[in-house]
Amino acid sequence: MIRKTVWIGGLLATVMLATLLLSAGSPRSSAKTPQPATAEVKVDNFSFGPATLTVPAGTTVTWTNRDDIPHTIVSTDKVFKSKVLDTDEKFSFTFAKAGTYPYFCSIHPKMTGSVVVQ
Amino acid sequence: MAKKNKDEILHDHNNDGIDRRGFLKCMAWAGTGALCVMEGGILKSYSLSRVGEISAKEMAGELSFVQISDSHMGFNKPANPDVAETLKSAVEKINGLSRAPEFMLHTGDLSHLSKPEEFDTVDQILKSASAKDVFFVPGEHDVLNDDGKSYFERYGKNAKGGGWYSFDKKGVHFMGLVNVMNLKAGGLGTLGHEQLEWIEDDVQHLKHSTPIVVFAHIPLWSIYPEWGWGTEDSAQALAYLKKFGSVTVLNGHIHQTMQKVEGNVTFHTAASTAFPQPQPGKADSPGPMKVPAEQLKSVLGITNVNYVQGRQALGVVDSTLA
Numbered sequence: 308m309i310r311k312t313v314w315i316g317g318l319l320a321t322v323m324l325a326t327l328l329l330s331a332g333s334p335r336s337s338a339k340t341p342q343p344a345t346a347e348v349k350v351d352n353f354s355f356g357p358a359t360l361t362v363p364a365g366t367t368v369t370w371t372n373r374d375d376i377p378h379t380i381v382s383t384d385k386v387f388k389s390k391v392l393d394t395d396e397k398f399s400f401t402f403a404k405a406g407t408y409p410y411f412c413s414i415h416p417k418m419t420g421s422v423v424v425q
Numbered sequence: 426m427a428k429k430n431k432d433e434i435l436h437d438h439n440n441d442g443i444d445r446r447g448f449l450k451c452m453a454w455a456g457t458g459a460l461c462v463m464e465g466g467i468l469k470s471y472s473l474s475r476v477g478e479i480s481a482k483e484m485a486g487e488l489s490f491v492q493i494s495d496s497h498m499g500f501n502k503p504a505n506p507d508v509a510e511t512l513k514s515a516v517e518k519i520n521g522l523s524r525a526p527e528f529m530l531h532t533g534d535l536s537h538l539s540k541p542e543e544f545d546t547v548d549q550i551l552k553s554a555s556a557k558d559v560f561f562v563p564g565e566h567d568v569l570n571d572d573g574k575s576y577f578e579r580y581g582k583n584a585k586g587g588g589w590y591s592f593d594k595k596g597v598h599f600m601g602l603v604n605v606m607n608l609k610a611g612g613l614g615t616l617g618h619e620q621l622e623w624i625e626d627d628v629q630h631l632k633h634s635t636p637i638v639v640f641a642h643i644p645l646w647s648i649y650p651e652w653g654w655g656t657e658d659s660a661q662a663l664a665y666l667k668k669f670g671s672v673t674v675l676n677g678h679i680h681q682t683m684q685k686v687e688g689n690v691t692f693h694t695a696a697s698t699a700f701p702q703p704q705p706g707k708a709d710s711p712g713p714m715k716v717p718a719e720q721l722k723s724v725l726g727i728t729n730v731n732y733v734q735g736r737q738a739l740g741v742v743d744s745t746l747a
Contacts, residue, residue, distance in 0.1 A: 352710040375504065377537070379569075391539075393538060414608075416608040416612045417611065419610050
């Protein structure tokens with residue numbers, strides 16, 4: 308009996324995992340809150356677009372520098388910090404925990420943005 | 426911007442003496458050079474087209490030096506695909522001055538990405554200048570990695586803890602300041618508590634008649650805070666210099682020449698040797714401004730400064746690379 312229970316539990320977990328993977332991989336029109344696994348922020352004209360990005364936990368956010376001038380992506384609370392991004396270079400960070408993550412460009416500190424993780 | 430007349434000065438104070446407590450903001454742009462002669466804190470500016478009318482005596486002095494800025498070695502985008510060539514042009518311009526300057530000041534952003542090979546190229550080009558000594562302060566592009574290790578190892582050997590220093594030349598006290606480190610989110614350039622204390626201490630024993638020249642990368646006056654063109658705690662630094670009759674502040678960062686007089690202080694920003702940036706607020710962002718190739722050198726330049734001993738006079742002359 309004990310063995311059977313464990314097996315059923317394992318099957319259930321597998322099915323749940325498959326469902327999760329499916330929902331993450333393909334957009335579902337019926338879903339109340341879409342859960343993209345990735346999101347983009349453009350660094351352009353000395354600003355972040357969007358300046359405030361709201362994503363579900365677990366999302367990987369990628370910043371791409373579209374300016375002719377280097378920028379950095381530095382968390383105000385020291386959660387993440389990119390190297391210097393020259394033109395077209397990218398930086399990614401995966402937000403595991405919910406919260407608000409303000410960040411700025413340490414070279415041009417007037418450039419500020421934030422990622423809200425739900 | 427590039428269509429402006431070659432000698433246009435937006436605010437023409439050419440014929441005015443400026444009241445000591447008065448306020449002058451003059452701007453030189455796009456091919457304009459301005460000669461500024463300062464005496465006892467009073468500054469007169471002339472269009473470069475009128476230089477011929479100014480006596481040699483006024484232009485000469487006990488001490489003359491050149492300011493260059495924002496060479497951005499390593500930058501290769503359309504705004505200037507060959508910044509090494511334009512820096513060489515700046516050196517040629519310096520070597521062509523009727524009187525060899527005593528030394529050069531470089532007000533930062535020597536490099537574009539703080540790479541050792543970028544600093545190497547700058548050093549190599551500046552070696553051919555008639556003025557052998559160069560005094561540097563870092564721009565934010567020079568200290569991108571490891572708290573500016575590659576810059577300070579090279580240029581900060583004789584500097585204080587944070588990279589700032591002072592020296593005296595023919596009775597003029599020069600102070601090289603660092604305002605590009607530890608920038609805070611949403612903020613401007615920063616000098617920081619430690620450097621402010623050093624400034625107070627450094628000038629404590631100087632006579633009030635000593636002319637002071639302060640040079641730093643980001644402007645020490647609020648030009649356009651929206652673009653970060655200012656320094657958070659510059660007012661405190663300037664307060665320590667209030668007792669002096671003549672204070673000249675030389676900055677870079679904004680890639681265009683601007684001048685202002687406020688009380689005893691004359692502020693001046695130098696053109697870039699690499700690429701121009703837009704006038705404050707006249708574009709969506711302060712990014713590099715692309716001008717037609719044949720006009721590029723008219724928006725790049727060098728600044729020549731003359732000091733006449735005994736008259737406390739500094740004459741500031743901007744000239745373009747064209």
